[in-house]
Amino acid sequence: SFDIRMTPGLSVSHIIGPASQSDSNTDAVDHCLMSGTQDDFTFSIFYDVKQLLVTDCVYFQFVVQFINAKNEKVFRIVTARSFVTDSLGKLCSSLNDKVLSVLLAKRFVLAARKAAVIETSSVISRLDNLVGKLFELFKNEEVPGIDLSLRDVPRMMFLLRRGPLLGPILQHSDDIDYCRCFFLQAPFKTCLRFIDPPLCRIQSGDVVPLPLEDLALQSNSVLLLDHHTEILIWQGREVGEQEDRLLSVANDLAIQRAENRFPRPYIMQFKERSSMARWLLCRLVPSHKDSKEMQLQSFPELSQLSETEYQA
Structure with a gap:
C-alpha cells in the first residue's frame, strides 16, 4: 500500500x-x-x-x-x-523544466486517454493555450529570468504535440493507447525519451548528437532516433562508400540500446524519400521554415554550403 x-x-x-x-x-x-x-x-x-x-x-x-x-x-x-513563497519569480526559478514538462505531459496524455477519439482535439487545444500563456509569462518584465528557468517547456510541449502520444501520426488506436498507458507508468528518463527522443548522426568511429530538427536529414548521413518503443535508422541517398559500415554501426547501436529494454522496441530502417521515412520526419521540428540565422545556430555546417546547395 x-x-x-x-x-x-x-x-x-x-x-x-x-x-x-x-x-x-x-x-x-x-x-x-x-x-x-x-x-x-x-x-x-x-x-x-x-x-x-x-x-x-x-x-x-x-x-x-x-x-x-x-x-x-x-x-x-x-x-x-x-x-x-509568494514570489512568482522565485517559484518559477525553483522549477526544473524537464520535470515540469514530463508532469504536464502526463496530465495531457491522461486527459487524451480518458477522452473519446473525436475529443482529443480539445486536449490539444488546451495544450496550445498553455504554451500561449507561458509565452505571455516570458514577456512579463516583473518576473525576470523566468524565460531562462522554463525556456525548454514550450519546445517540449511542441514535441509532445507532434509525437505519437498526441500527434497526428497515422497508426491504429490500439497502438496509440498502448503508448499512452506505457508513458503514464514510465520512469522519468523513459518519459523524456518519449517526448524528446535523442537523435544522432553515425560517423566513422563516432556518434554525434543532433538537434531534433528536419535539417538533420542530410543526404550524406546515416541517422538514428531512439524513441524507446521504436528505434529508427535513416539512410541518406548519398552516403557513399561508407554506407555498409555506417549502417552496420547503426544497427549494432540499435541492438545494444534495445537489449535490456522491455518491451523490446521495434528497429526500423529506411532510406531517404521512401514511404517509411515519414516515421522519422513526423517526429522532427520543421526548422527548414526558420530564418537562415536560426538554422545556422543549430547547424553551423550549413554555412559551408553554396547558395544553390543551401536552397536545395
Missing part, C-alpha cells in the same frame, strides 16, 4: 502510476494500493492548494508497506520539505 500525508491546506488531486484507488482515504491521509514494488515503478503526484499557507515550508510524507520474499512486512518512509 502507499500512504501520502501532507501539511494541512494541501490535497492530492491526481496520482498517475501503477496504483488503484482505496476507500480508506481520510482528510489527513491519501491511501492507494500499489500493483507491485519494481524498481522502475513511478508515481506522479499532483497537489492542489486549498487554502492560504501561512508558513515558511510544507511537508510531504510517503509511506510504503509491502510483504517481501521472506514474508516479512516492510515499511519505507520518505519525508520531504518544500519552501513556500
Whole structure:
C-alpha cells in the first residue's frame, strides 16, 4: 500500500502510476494500493492548494508497506520539505523544466486517454493555450529570468504535440493507447525519451548528437532516433562508400540500446524519400521554415554550403 500525508491546506488531486484507488482515504491521509514494488515503478503526484499557507515550508510524507520474499512486512518512509513563497519569480526559478514538462505531459496524455477519439482535439487545444500563456509569462518584465528557468517547456510541449502520444501520426488506436498507458507508468528518463527522443548522426568511429530538427536529414548521413518503443535508422541517398559500415554501426547501436529494454522496441530502417521515412520526419521540428540565422545556430555546417546547395 502507499500512504501520502501532507501539511494541512494541501490535497492530492491526481496520482498517475501503477496504483488503484482505496476507500480508506481520510482528510489527513491519501491511501492507494500499489500493483507491485519494481524498481522502475513511478508515481506522479499532483497537489492542489486549498487554502492560504501561512508558513515558511510544507511537508510531504510517503509511506510504503509491502510483504517481501521472506514474508516479512516492510515499511519505507520518505519525508520531504518544500519552501513556500509568494514570489512568482522565485517559484518559477525553483522549477526544473524537464520535470515540469514530463508532469504536464502526463496530465495531457491522461486527459487524451480518458477522452473519446473525436475529443482529443480539445486536449490539444488546451495544450496550445498553455504554451500561449507561458509565452505571455516570458514577456512579463516583473518576473525576470523566468524565460531562462522554463525556456525548454514550450519546445517540449511542441514535441509532445507532434509525437505519437498526441500527434497526428497515422497508426491504429490500439497502438496509440498502448503508448499512452506505457508513458503514464514510465520512469522519468523513459518519459523524456518519449517526448524528446535523442537523435544522432553515425560517423566513422563516432556518434554525434543532433538537434531534433528536419535539417538533420542530410543526404550524406546515416541517422538514428531512439524513441524507446521504436528505434529508427535513416539512410541518406548519398552516403557513399561508407554506407555498409555506417549502417552496420547503426544497427549494432540499435541492438545494444534495445537489449535490456522491455518491451523490446521495434528497429526500423529506411532510406531517404521512401514511404517509411515519414516515421522519422513526423517526429522532427520543421526548422527548414526558420530564418537562415536560426538554422545556422543549430547547424553551423550549413554555412559551408553554396547558395544553390543551401536552397536545395
